[in-house]
Structures are given as C-alpha cells and as structure tokens.
Amino acid sequence: MHLRLIAVGKVREPYIAAGMADFRKRIVPYHRLDEIDIRPADGGRPERAIAAEGDAILRAIAPHDVVWLLEREGTEFSSLELADRLERYAVDGVSTLTFVIAGTYGAAPAVHARADVRWSLSRLTFLHEWARMLALEQLYRAAKIARGEPYHH
Numbered sequence: 001m002h003l004r005l006i007a008v009g010k011v012r013e014p015y016i017a018a019g020m021a022d023f024r025k026r027i028v029p030y031h032r033l034d035e036i037d038i039r040p041a042d043g044g045r046p047e048r049a050i051a052a053e054g055d056a057i058l059r060a061i062a063p064h065d066v067v068w069l070l071e072r073e074g075t076e077f078s079s080l081e082l083a084d085r086l087e088r089y090a091v092d093g094v095s096t097l098t099f100v101i102a103g104t105y106g107a108a109p110a111v112h113a114r115a116d117v118r119w120s121l122s123r124l125t126f127l128h129e130w131a132r133m134l135a136l137e138q139l140y141r142a143a144k145i146a147r148g149e150p151y152h153h
Helices: 014-027 046-060 079-091 109-114 128-146
Strands: 002-008 032-038 066-076 096-101 117-120
Touching (some): 002 128, 014 032, 032 046, 046 109, 066 109, 079 128, 096 128
Parallel strands (some): 002 096
C-alpha cells in the first residue's frame, strides 16, 4: 500500500528530522511512503490561513485516496487496532492511504468533510513536528504487527 503524509509546514528541529528519517527507512520495506509539505499561509487572519492551507491540502489529495485527518478530537486506536485497520485496507484493495496534519489553526471544513477517518494520536496537543514523527512511528509499528513480526505493543 502507498502511504502519503501531507503536513502543513516543514520540520525544523534536527532531532525530529533525524527521528523521521529513521522511521522513513524502516517503513520503506513495508510500504511506499511519500511526504508532501504544504506551505503555511502567511500571517493575516486565522480564517484565511485555514482556507488557504485547506485548499492546498485538498489539491494534494487524489480522488481515490482514503484520507485520515490527524485530529485531537478524533478516534484513538491502540497499535493493534491501527495495524488491523491498515491490514483491512490492504485486503480491500485500497491503493493509497493519505494522512493529513493541518496547520496551526486546524483543518478547513472541506478537509474535515473529505476525511474518511479522524485519527487522534492522543488527547494531548503535540507540536506539528512531533505529530509527524509519532505518526510515522505508529505506521511502522502497525506494519510490523500486521506482518506478525516482533515489535513491542
């Protein structure tokens, strides 16, 4: 399955970039992985930033993609449940699973409407960079679990 991560902003912290690079390498034997950085909207009002970033996110999503929006108020999954969901998508023939991390002000209503699943990593609020790394780590963990390979869960 092809995994795509669309996120507003770039990763600036070297230690987070290093962690992400490690998990990218680990994921590649299991899934094709692409990451798309969306440029944050410049200043102005939050409503304009949400709309501009939302438009850019939606342009990056293909019509056939299954879309998961990372959102604090979304559904929390255990690592086993996440592995099961991803495995079911593979069995059902889903070719591309896209994960979206919106900008500072949140996701546009149109992005919410396009999302098939709203996924919460935790009820805690994380920096966007941390959310990106945590999502990659969980996708790697899910791939290992789905293949029956050892990975503490």
